[in-house]
Amino acid sequence: MSRDELWDAPAATEPIRARVTVPGSKSATNRxxxxxxxxxxxSTLYRPLRSRDTLLMAGALRALGAEIEDVPATAAGAVASWLVKPAEQLTGGTEVDMGAAGTVMRFVPPIAALADGPVRFDGDPRSHERPVGPLVDALRALGAEIDDAGHPGHFPLTVLGRGGLRGGAVEIDASASSQFVSALLLSGARFAEGVDVRHVGGRLPSLPYIAMAVQMVREAGVEVDDSEPERWQVRPGAIKPVTQTIEPDLSNAAPFLAAALVTGGAVTIADWPRQTTQPGDRLREILTLMGATCEFTESGLECRGSGTIHGVDLDLADEAELTPTIAALAALADGPSRLRGIGHIRLHETDRLAAIAAEINGLGGRVKELPEELLIEPAPLHGGVFHTYEDHRLATAGAVLGLAVPGVQVQDVATTGKTLPDFTGRWAALLAGTDYAG
Incomplete structure (x- = not known):
């Protein structure tokens, strides 16, 4: 499907009742x-997500010398896995294709500093616009040599690996992306002096993702001290191999659960963890505020819609990736909504605040875009083209609106493959109330 192709988002003619299995978490898989x-x-990773972002990460690590074997589920009851064999020495003299994957852009340059030669990074055009300057500065302060001549603090750039990195204490402004901190935590144990990271600057967004990194680093046998707010100390030492089953991606569950509210139906997400660091777990609270009933059952997390969607006032700084779906629901609500603390998502796959406002308003909505928030007034919506700007979460938001608004056509729905393979097949199975067979 080409980027200009339009997908007719199906309208729901009755309440949706379905059980959905979403693939593994992109964030957990790449960490x-x-x-x-x-x-x-x-190490063995069971049920990893296989999507564009995670395949780009696997490709980047293979370029640096790691072996990653894709093990299919060959026996009844077996699950697919990735077997990862680390390189004895990370290899340079290579190039990394980042695509538009923020985790590859931020997590792999610190690893490249440990390689034995230069590693060039480049990706999709949007990657040249996404911020990386604070991470580049931090890596230089830790002893790395980086060539970003001509476009300081932006891609493309080359990390001149020297086979190791001194490490030590560093200050970083991670107000544009918590991934700057996670990047240093994930690799820090391999630095000669470990790493002592202190955030300086504006409000630090998406804290649950840093908590995820801390938890996973600890599970790999590394000592991390995060007792002081906005400071993380990683001791140098070995990273132990792990056998891990990747949780379902709770953020990718958002549009499916939203379908229950839009249609007054009931949707169950299988294998929803009772305890998790994933910020998508806040959907249970958010959707309840918007009129759903959410509860754990033997089958997973079930959300039931009442037929009415309520407006909300939410600070989404830690769960900002949910904004497109929540904004779509708010456009269908019975009262106004205010979504706050989300200015940093202007620097994601696209300027998400501008894109959400433009596309909902293009269907007749009333969305006011402020520097750090969106104000959404309910209004009668009509069909039309919903552009996605190569942003997977814009595409799924268009699908949610299409459930209630006949005639919505989502442009470049294939961009959902970034984190959710075959979204249209999964969406069709949702509306049919059948298990996805892809």
Whole structure:
């Protein structure tokens, strides 16, 4: 499907009742891949996400010398896995294709500093616009040599690996992306002096993702002290291999659960963890505020819609990736909504605040875009083209609106493959109330 092709988002004619299995977490998969590539022995990752972002991460780590074997589920009851064998010495003299994957852009340059030669980074045009300057500055302060001549603090750039990195204490402004901190935590144990990271600057967004990194690093046997707010100390030492089953991606569950609210139906997400660091877990609270009933059952997390969607006032700084779906629901609500603390998502796959406002308003909505928030007033919506700007979460938001608004056509729905393979097949199975068979 070409980027200009339009997908007719199906409208729901009755309440949706379905059980959905979403693939593994992109964030957990890519963090696990990094740790496995730096470990002292082979690791096995069960149920990893296989999407564009995670395949780009696997490709980047392979370019640096790691072996990643895709093990299919060959026996009844077996699950697919990745077997990761780290390189004895990370290899330079190579190039990394980042695509538009923020985790590859931020997590792999610190690893490249440990390689034995230069590693060039480049990706999709949007990658040249996404911020990386604070990480580049921090890596230089830790002893790395980086060539970003001509476009300081932006891609493309080359990390001149010297086979190791001194490490030590560093200050970093991670107000544009918590991934700057996670990047240093994931690799820090391999630096000669470890790493002592202190955030300086504006509000630090997406803290649950840093908590995820801390938890996974600890599970790999690394000592991390995070007792002081906005400071993380990682002691140098070996990273132990792990055997891990990747949780479902709770953020990718958002559009499916939203379908229950839009249609007054009931949707169950299988295998929803009772305890997790994933910020998508806040969907249970958010959707309840918007009119759903959410509860754990033997089958997973079930959300039931009442037929009415309520407006909300939410600070989404830690869960900002949910904004497109929540904004779509707010456009269908019975009262106004205010979504706050989300200015940093202007620097994601696209300027998400501008894109959400433009596309919902293009369907007749009333969305006011402020520097750090969106104000959404309910209004009668009509069909039309919903552009996605190569942003997977814009595409799924268009699908949610299409459930209630006949005639919505989502441009470049294939961009959902970034984190959610075959979204249209999964969406069709949702509306049919059948299990996805892809």
């Amino acid at each position: 696990a891949l990094v740790l496995a590539a730096l470990a002292e022995g082979p």
